Amino acid sequence: MYNGLLHLHSLLRWVIIVLGFIAIYRSYSGMTGHKPFTSQDRKIGLFLMISAHITLLVGLYQWALGPAGLQNILNLGFGEVMKDPVYRFYAVEHTTGMIIAIVLITLGKGVARKDITDGAKHKKSFWFFLVAMVLILVSIPWPFRVGIGRPWFPGMH
Numbered sequence: 001m002y003n004g005l006l007h008l009h010s011l012l013r014w015v016i017i018v019l020g021f022i023a024i025y026r027s028y029s030g031m032t033g034h035k036p037f038t039s040q041d042r043k044i045g046l047f048l049m050i051s052a053h054i055t056l057l058v059g060l061y062q063w064a065l066g067p068a069g070l071q072n073i074l075n076l077g078f079g080e081v082m083k084d085p086v087y088r089f090y091a092v093e094h095t096t097g098m099i100i101a102i103v104l105i106t107l108g109k110g111v112a113r114k115d116i117t118d119g120a121k122h123k124k125s126f127w128f129f130l131v132a133m134v135l136i137l138v139s140i141p142w143p144f145r146v147g148i149g150r151p152w153f154p155g156m157h
């Protein structure tokens with residue numbers, strides 16, 4: 001079951017990246033082209049938030065019970081985990097970066113419900129989603145990242 005959830009966690013990154021780029025593109029073109037904020041814009045934000053929240057739940061489970069998070073801190077002590085770049089990445093950096101990004105996605109999605117102009121909605125969502133996507137892209141253990149690299153797709157080696 002742990003492996004299945006890790007695969008889901010890994011695969012959902014692509015859903016988040018695709019929806020994130022669509023959301024950034026739509027809010028940017030809405031902002032610069034003075035377009036109305038449509039139900040389509042709201043839905044993209046909603047699906048982005050849902051996939052981010054599922055990834056968060058699986059991630060919390062992996063962090064709490066998997067080998068790379070809390071278990072390492074309990075076994076080695078926080079100081080030792082912080083000294084090792086691989087342990088530190090999964091126990092602290094990946095987790096913190098992603099949680100901040102998911103909070104930003106949630107705030108970006110919430111913009112749709114605000115009583116502000118459509119232009120302001122596009123502008124605010126653009127910034128929330130842009131910063132969230134940058135954080136996500138730098139916090140993913142891409143295969144080319146030395147030491148921490150993991151596969152592009154679940155099950156690949």
Ligand code: HEM
Pocket residue numbers: 006007009010012013016052055056058059060061062063066067068069090094095098099101102136140141150151153154155
């Ligand atoms: C947008 C959010 C996130 C994305 C895109 C993401 C992406 C990933 C990816 C691609 C992996 C490597 C999977 C593999 O080995 O095939 C991973 C591992 C991991 N993630 Fe995330 N993650 C996110 C959020 C989180 C959060 C919020 C937490 C913790 C609360 C978390 C905890 C972990 C842990 C502990 C691992 C290592 C699990 C293990 O090796 O047993 N992730 N994540």
